[in-house]
Amino acid sequence: MHRVPIARIPIGVTAGQVAFGLMLLFFVVGPFVIYPVFLMKVMCFALFACAFNLLIGYGGLLSFGHAMFLGTAGYVSAHAAKSWGLTPELAILCGTGAAALLGAVTGTLAIRRRGIYFAMITLALAQMMYFLFLKTPFTGGEDGIQAVPRGHLFGLIDLSNVNAMYAVVLVIFLAGFLFIYRVIHSPFGRVLAAIREHEPRSTSLGYDTDRYKLLAFVLSAAISGLAGATKALVFQLASLTDVHWTMSGEVVLMALLGGLGTVFGPVVGAFIVVGMQNYLAHLGGWVTVVQGAIFVVCVLTFRRGIVGEVARAFRKSL
Amino acid sequence: MDTVFGVPTQALLGQLLIGLINGSFYALLSLGLAVIFGLLNIINFAHGALYMMGAFCTYLLLNKLGLGYWWALLISPLVVGTIGMLIERLMLSRLYKLDHLYGLLLTFGLALVIQGLFRNEFGATGLPYAIPSQLQGARDLGFMFLPNYRAWVIVASLAVCVLTWLIIEKTKLGSYLRAATENPSLVQAFGINVPRMITLTYGFGVGLAAFAGVMAAPIYQVNPLMGADMIIVVFAVVVIGGMGSILGSILTGFGLGIIEGLTKVFYPEASNTVIFIIMAIVLLVKPAGLFGQR
Numbered sequence: 001m002h003r004v005p006i007a008r009i010p011i012g013v014t015a016g017q018v019a020f021g022l023m024l025l026f027f028v029v030g031p032f033v034i035y036p037v038f039l040m041k042v043m044c045f046a047l048f049a050c051a052f053n054l055l056i057g058y059g060g061l062l063s064f065g066h067a068m069f070l071g072t073a074g075y076v077s078a079h080a081a082k083s084w085g086l087t088p089e090l091a092i093l094c095g096t097g098a099a100a101l102l103g104a105v106t107g108t109l110a111i112r113r114r115g116i117y118f119a120m121i122t123l124a125l126a127q128m129m130y131f132l133f134l135k136t137p138f139t140g141g142e143d144g145i146q147a148v149p150r151g152h153l154f155g156l157i158d159l160s161n162v163n164a165m166y167a168v169v170l171v172i173f174l175a176g177f178l179f180i181y182r183v184i185h186s187p188f189g190r191v192l193a194a195i196r197e198h199e200p201r202s203t204s205l206g207y208d209t210d211r212y213k214l215l216a217f218v219l220s221a222a223i224s225g226l227a228g229a230t231k232a233l234v235f236q237l238a239s240l241t242d243v244h245w246t247m248s249g250e251v252v253l254m255a256l257l258g259g260l261g262t263v264f265g266p267v268v269g270a271f272i273v274v275g276m277q278n279y280l281a282h283l284g285g286w287v288t289v290v291q292g293a294i295f296v297v298c299v300l301t302f303r304r305g306i307v308g309e310v311a312r313a314f315r316k317s318l
Numbered sequence: 319m320d321t322v323f324g325v326p327t328q329a330l331l332g333q334l335l336i337g338l339i340n341g342s343f344y345a346l347l348s349l350g351l352a353v354i355f356g357l358l359n360i361i362n363f364a365h366g367a368l369y370m371m372g373a374f375c376t377y378l379l380l381n382k383l384g385l386g387y388w389w390a391l392l393i394s395p396l397v398v399g400t401i402g403m404l405i406e407r408l409m410l411s412r413l414y415k416l417d418h419l420y421g422l423l424l425t426f427g428l429a430l431v432i433q434g435l436f437r438n439e440f441g442a443t444g445l446p447y448a449i450p451s452q453l454q455g456a457r458d459l460g461f462m463f464l465p466n467y468r469a470w471v472i473v474a475s476l477a478v479c480v481l482t483w484l485i486i487e488k489t490k491l492g493s494y495l496r497a498a499t500e501n502p503s504l505v506q507a508f509g510i511n512v513p514r515m516i517t518l519t520y521g522f523g524v525g526l527a528a529f530a531g532v533m534a535a536p537i538y539q540v541n542p543l544m545g546a547d548m549i550i551v552v553f554a555v556v557v558i559g560g561m562g563s564i565l566g567s568i569l570t571g572f573g574l575g576i577i578e579g580l581t582k583v584f585y586p587e588a589s590n591t592v593i594f595i596i597m598a599i600v601l602l603v604k605p606a607g608l609f610g611q612r
Contacts, residue, residue: 062419064426109598112605116361116418117557121601124554127547128594135587245550249426256423289434295427299420300409 015316019264027170036166037234042274043173044231049254049266050180051223056252057261058184059216060196061111064119065126066224066251068106071243072129073099073225078145078238079138088151088159088168092229099225100218102129107217111210114199123245130243144239148232165234172230176223181263183219192216246288253291256298259305264318268307325583331462337579338572339468339537342475343369345571346530347552349479350523352561353486356499357519360410360421365552366545367432368524371398372531374436377447377540387450387536394532395525402524406517429546436542444539471533478529479568486564495519554597560610570608 030039048070055061077095080086086094110121133139140146150159159165183189195202195209202209232238241247250273258269273291280287302309311318347365354362362368375397376390385393405428413420453467486492498505498512506512531545538544559570574593582589600608 062422064422109601112601113557116355116422119419119422120361120553120557121597123550124557124594124597127550127554128591131590135590245546249430252423252426285434285438287434289431289438292427292430292432292434295430296409296424299424299427300412303416303420 015311015314015318016263019318023264023267024174027173031163031166036162038274038278040166040169040234041231041278042271043169044227044234045251045254045274046267046270047173047176047230048224048227049251049258049270050177051220051227052251053255053260053262053266054180054183054223055216055220056255057265058189058196059192059213061213061217062115062119062252063110063122063217063220063248064245064252065106065122065124065129065248066220067243067245067247068126068129069099069103069221069224070228070231070247070251071133071238071240072102073228074232074238074242075133075139075145077229078148078232081151081233082145082148083138086151087155088153088233091151091233092172092226095229095232096222096225099228100222103218103221103225104214107214107221111213111217123248126243126248127245130240130245133240133243139238139240142240144237145232146237148236148238150233150236159233169230169234172226176226177267180223184263188212188215250291253295253298255305257294257305259308259311259318260303262305262307262311262318265305265307269305272306328462330580330583333579333583334576335462335464335468335579336582337576338472339575340578341572341575342472343530343534343548343571344552344555344575345479345568346475346526347548348555348559348567348571349482349564350526351552351556352564352567353482353526354520354523355561357495357502357516358406358410358414358421359418360413360425361418361553362520362523363422363425363549364405364428364432365425365524365527366547366549367429368398368402368545369527369531369534369548370436370542370545371401371432372528373447373535373538373540373544374440374531374542375528376532376535377445380447387532390532390535391529395528398528398531399521399525403517403521406520410520411513411516429549433542433546440542442542444541444544447535447540449536467536471537474533475530476572478526482526483564483568551593554593556607558593558597558600558607560607562607563609566607566609 027039027043030036048066052063052066055063073095075095076098077091080094081088081091106122106125109125110118113121134141138145150165152158153164153168157164159168191202191207192212194205195207195212199209228242231242254269254273255266256269257272258267259265276290277287280290283290298305304312307318347369351362351365354360372394375394376387379385379390379393380387409424409428410421413424449467453470456463456465486495494505494510494515498510498515502512534544555570555574556567558574559566561567574596577596578589578592581592588595604610
C-alpha cells in the first residue's frame with residue numbers, strides 16, 4: 001500500500017536528528033525564557049527517566065525501585081562534596097560509582113526473577129535502602145544533607161554561578177543521553193531487545209541472557225546515579241524524598257507518559273511531570289491524584305505515550 | 319525464668335504478639351494478592367489502598383451512620399469488594415490481553431488516586447477508632463497479659479485464611495477457580511462464565527484486604543497512608559513465599575510477622591529491613607520462593 005509521508009524531511013537527515021536538534025535548541029535557548037533552575041531540574045529528571053527507559057523500553061525490565069540509585073548517588077556525592085571537600089566532578093563520579101555498585105548488587109538479586117516479580121523485588125530492595133538511609137547517621141535522617149557546596153569544577157570554574165552550573169548540567173545531560181542512544185543502537189542493545197522479545201530463543205542462540213540483563217541494569221543504575229549526583233549539586237541538597245518509593249513511581253510515570261521504548265519520550269515525560277509539580281504546587285495533595293489519574297489514562301488509552309503516538313502519526317522512529 | 323537470652327520474657331512475648339498481629343495482616347493481604355494473581359495474572363498494587371479504604375469505611379460507618387465494629391466487619395469488605403469489582407469491570411478487564419506489567423502500572427495509578435483523595439479529605443494524621451466494648455480489656459495468662467482484641471485479630475485472621483483455603487481447595491467453586499487458573503479458555507468451553515468468575519475473584523481478594531483494614535482500624539490509627547508502606551512489605555512477603563500456593567502465602571505471612579517481631583527484641587535496628595533481607599537471601603537460595611513452583 002502506498003503511503004503519503006506527512007512531513008518531508010531533507011534527504012540525509014533523520015527524524016531523530018531533527019528531534020535532537022529541537023531538544024538541543026530548547027535547552028540552549030530555554031534558560032533565557034524559563035527559570036534556569038527549573039530547566040536544570042528537568043534535565044536531571046530527563047536523564048533519570050532515560051536511564052530507567054533503557055531498562056524497561058529496551059530490556060523489558062520494569063524496575064519499581066529506581067529511586068534508590070538516584071537517592072544513593074545524591075547522598076554519596078553530597079557527602080563527598082561537603083565532608084570530604086571533593087571537587088564537583090569527583091563528587092559526581094563518586095555518586096555515580098556508588099549507584100553502579102548498588103546496581104550490581106541489587107541487579108544480581110532482581111534478575112533472578114522476571115516480569116512482575118522483578119518489579120516487586122526492586123521495589124522491596126529500594127524500600128530497604130530507604131530505611132537504611134533513614135537510620136544511617138551520615139545522611140542526616142529527616143533533614144538530609146543540606147547546604148552542599150557546588151564548589152569549583154576542576155578547581156577552576158565557580159559553579160555557584162547559575163550559568164556555569166547550567167552549562168555543566170547541560171553537558172552531563174547530553175553526554176548521558178547520547179551514551180544511552182549509543183547503547184540502544186549498539187549490538188549489545190540489539191541483543192537486549194532480542195532477550196526482551198523472546199528470552200528462551202536468545203538463550204538458544206548462545207547469549208548469556210543474565211549477563212546482558214545485569215549489564216543493562218548496572219548501566220541504567222549508573223546513569224540514574226549520574227542524574228542523582230548532579231541533582232544533589234544543583235539543589236545543594238540530598239534528602240529522603242529522592243529514595244522514597246513515590247520517586248520510583250514518578251520516574252515510571254515520566255517514561256510511560258513520554259513513551260516507553262522511545263528515545264525522546266522520557267525527556268518529554270520528565271518535562272511535563274516536573275512542570276506539573278512546579279506549576280501545580282499550589283494544588284497540594286491533588287498533584288498525587290492528578291499523577292495517579294495520568295497513570296490510569298495512559299495505560300487505558302495511549303500506551304505508546306506522547307512521543308510514541310507522534311512517532312506513529314509521522315511513521316518515524318523517535 | 320524472667321529472661322530469654324538476656325531479654326525479659328515479658329518483652330519477648332509482647333513483641334511476639336505484635337509480630338503475630340502483623341503476620342495476620344501480611345497473611346490476609348498476601349493471600350488476597352495470590353488469589354487475584356492466580357486468575358488475573360495481575361499484581362494488585364492498589365491492594366494497600368483498598369486495605370486502607372476498608373479501615374476508613376469502618377471509621378465512616380461509625381461516625382456517619384452510627385454502625386459499630388461488628389457491622390463494619392460485614393459491610394466494609396462488601397462495599398470495598400464492590401468497588402473492586404467495578405474497577406475490574408471498567409479498567410482491568412481491558413488489559414488482560416496485554417503485558418501483565420500494564421496491570422501493575424494501572425493499579426499503581428489507582429493507588430495514588432485513592433490515597434491522594436483520602437489524604438485531601440482526611441489529612442495525613444491518623445484518626446482514632448475505639449476497640450469494640452466486647453473485646454476491651456485483657457486476660458492474664460499467668461506468664462503475660464493478652465489484650466482481648468489482639469487475640470481476636472489473630473484468631474479471626476487465621477479462621478478467615480483457613481476458610482479461604484478450604485473454599486479454594488475443597489469446594490466445587492474452588493475447583494472451578496483452580497481449573498480457570500490453569501487454563502481459562504478450556505474452562506470457558508465447559509460452559510463456565512470465566513469473566514464473571516474473574517470479577518468475583520478480584521472482588522473477593524479485595525474484600526480480604528478490606529477485612530484486614532477493618533481489623534487494623536482499632537490497632538493502628540486510621541490513616542490514608544497506612545496501606546502504602548504495608549503493601550511494599552507484603553510484596554516482599556509474596557516474593558519470599560511465591561504465589562503458587564494458598565497455604566504457602568498464609569504460612570509465610572504469619573512466619574515473617576513473627577520473625578519481624580523477634581527482630582524488634584534482639585536487634586531493633588534491623589526490624590524495618592529484616593523482611594527485605596530475608597527476601598534477598600531467599601532469592602539467592604531458592605529464586606522461585608519457598609512455596610513457588612516456577
